[in-house]
Amino acid sequence: MIADLHRVLTAYWQQLLFVLPKLVLALVLLAVGLGIANHLSRLLGRRLHRRSADPLLADFLTRISQWVLGLIALLVALNVLGFSGIVGSLVGAAGVSAFIVGFAFKDIAENFLAGVMLAFNRPFHIDDTVQIKDLVGHVVALNLRTTLMRTFDGKHIFLPNSMVLKEPLINFTRDGDLRMDFLLTVEVGPDTTPDLATSIILRYLSTVPEVQQGLRTPYVNLEKATATTADLRVYFWGDAEDYRRGVLQFKSRLMQQVKQELLGAGLGVPALVG
Structure with a gap:
């Protein structure tokens, strides 16, 4: 038994010595290939960022190029080790094994293809x-x-x-413009009609530079009216580039200014809703 074990270990050692140079060469080629892949992808990324107006697409294409070049380096290393059959299977991507792998990584492939479509469609x-x-x-x-x-x-x-x-x-910010609105309740009477409140609001909005005019002129709708109050919905267009902060602050400021205009004209404003 000891002799058989010695013979087996000797055979394994000889096989290791035979494969070791190829293994070292494959690892060196893989390391060099991955380094070249990273370097080329960075160069491509810088070029894409300079030439493309869309950094989203440039970043996505840079990542894809890095993965593709890294995969090529891996295939070269496998070929040096003598795994040409594996390389052919990976490149061919055919047969039952490819179907099984594709099914197992269905979600990964689906998300990758969706990312490609999003990068080029650019919603x-x-x-x-x-x-x-x-x-x-x-x-x-x-x-x-x-x-x-x-x-x-x-x-x-x-x-x-x-x-x-x-x-x-x-x-919300693709076109740079966004329509906003708010609801206010105005006290009405014989001398203070909803039309009067509407004219005061529109006259003031026409003086605000940030409120768009022309084709996107502000307007006011009467949503509800009682004997003493009228609910008016004010619609206006503004710049939506800074949606996170600028839009909300602009709308809040405009609501308060419209309220002050109505109060200054002698109209009561019991309720103001964003």
């Missing part, structure tokens, strides 16, 4: 404010599998790309 850009289901925040990054979104209260949410692609997506 959002970096720092755009979007809503997906009940999640609202601004886009931070698009990765190979996930979309990173940061909510207004500082939470980072990693959404699967397939979910972002399938679910309805609301982009």
Whole structure:
């Protein structure tokens, strides 16, 4: 038994000595290949950022190039070790084994393909404010599998790309303009009609530079009226580039200023709702 064990160990040792040079060469080639892949992907990333106006697409293509070049380095190392059959299977990606692997990594492949579609379709850009289901925040990054979104209260949410692609997506800042509204209740009487309140509001809004005019002129709708009060809904367009803070502050400031204008004209404003 000891002789058989010695013979087996000797055979393994001889095989290791035979494979060791190839293994060392493969590891060296893999390390050099990964270094070259990282260097080339960084060069490509800098070039894409200089030439592209969309940093989201540039970052995504840079990551894809890094993975592709790294995979090529791995295939070369496997080929040096003599695993040409494995290399052929990986490159061919055919047969029952490929089907099993594809099924096992269905979600990963689905999210990757969804990320590619999002990168080229570009329903959002970096720092755009979007809503997906009940999640609202601004886009931070698009990765190979996930979309990173940061909510207004500082939470980072990693959404699967397939979910972002399938679910309805609301982009608040894509066009740079956003319609806002607020509801106010005005006291009315014989001398203070809803039309008078409306004219005061529109006259004031026409003097505010941040409120858009022309095709997107402000307007006021009468939603409810009683013998003593009228509920007026005020609609106006403003700049939505800084949705996280600027839009909300602008709307709040405008609500208070409209209230002061009505009070200055002798109209009571018992309620003001955003």
